[in-house]
Amino acid sequence: MANKEEIIEKLIKGEIKLHQIESYTGNVQEAIEVRRGFAEQVAGSSLTHLSQYSLDLPEALKRNIENPIGTVQIPVGLAGPLHLNGKYAQGTYYVPLATSEGALVASINRGCSVTREVGGANVRIIDDKMTRAPVIQTESVTEALKIKEWIERHFIELKEAAESTTRHGRLLKIDPVIVVGRYVYPRFTFTTGDSMGMNMVTIATDKAMDILTRETGAHVLALSSNLCVDKKPSVLNLIEGRGKTVTADIIIPREIVEKKLKTTPESIMEVNIAKNLIGSAIAGSIGFNAQYANMIAALFLATGQDAAHVVEGSLGITTAEVKDGDLYFSVTLPDLPLATIGGGTRLETAQDCLNILGVAGSGKVNKFAEIVGGTVLAGELSLMGALAAGHLARAHKELGRG
Missing domain, CATH: 3.30.70.420 (Hydroxymethylglutaryl-CoA reductase, class I/II, NAD/NADP-binding domain)
Incomplete structure (x- = not known):
């Protein structure tokens, strides 16, 4: 077997390809180190942080990655407790969120506190399907x-x-x-x-x-014509649904809106109409919401979902109404591809996060879908409250984020 330096030299000269390294080393872990050594030559610097991980990359190589050189790290924060009254998700949940956007976890956490104050948000799966066209x-x-x-x-x-x-x-x-x-x-x-x-x-x-x-x-x-529609924004998916179609709603008494969100039901309703409905319409948006993608991305990265499906999860409609003086608030996500087995959910960090939610393994995907819907509601509610109260810029400034 050739040594590391010889293999890297052959890679630099183009005499062998990245996917052929294992045949020169005879050892997957050594091949990963050789490939990273070659990447360090390309970068002209040490890739110290890519090399620090606890994932079983030789195992991931079987189904999740090709030509591995290491892993990236994303901070994971915890929001909650999120109180849900779902068909499958009933009780309180702490939600792991992988993000580098300051203020996001804090915002979702504030929305979670509202669900606790009112005894939980309702959440239901409306439909379930996957397509190929x-x-x-x-x-x-x-x-x-x-x-x-x-x-x-x-x-x-x-x-x-x-x-x-x-x-x-x-x-x-x-x-x-x-x-x-x-x-x-x-x-x-x-x-x-x-x-x-x-x-x-x-x-x-x-x-x-x-x-x-x-x-x-x-x-x-x-075999795929784009009518599926996979990993692209689509009116068809907004109407027909894809993956799980989930709706969550909550009624918040006026005094809780004023205490927790520092605004009024009327202000949140007005901002929702002007921003999420009219603003989205004049922009030609497919989704009529404030920030579904933020919660979807953070949850998907934490739990090993296919990150490209964030574009589908970002579709959806937020409603806000004043009902008998209180706030009725809902989120509808028609296109939420999710899994609790297979794919990236096999990775060790994903398993950890799925275990925090209590949804790892078979028979748990509906519970997971309802938790995702509830998390989106919490984050959306918090942002709409901040916008209505004029607190958005202040929150980002106080958390040191540009």
């Missing part, structure tokens, strides 16, 4: 319509083929099936259990496409 190329619009009709007539066969690939996935529907010129876009919609399910539904849809190809001779141009 291939694109099929035909010779003409006439042929495209024939394929569309074939798909609609043969749902049972496609369902059986798709579900033969998984113990947990179930094909609910293929809808819509859109024709654009000679292209056909069928959107396969599944349930996926405790897994977020993108890999699951991709494999299942591929199997279904084998049946379609064999029976019709159609050409599947790509």
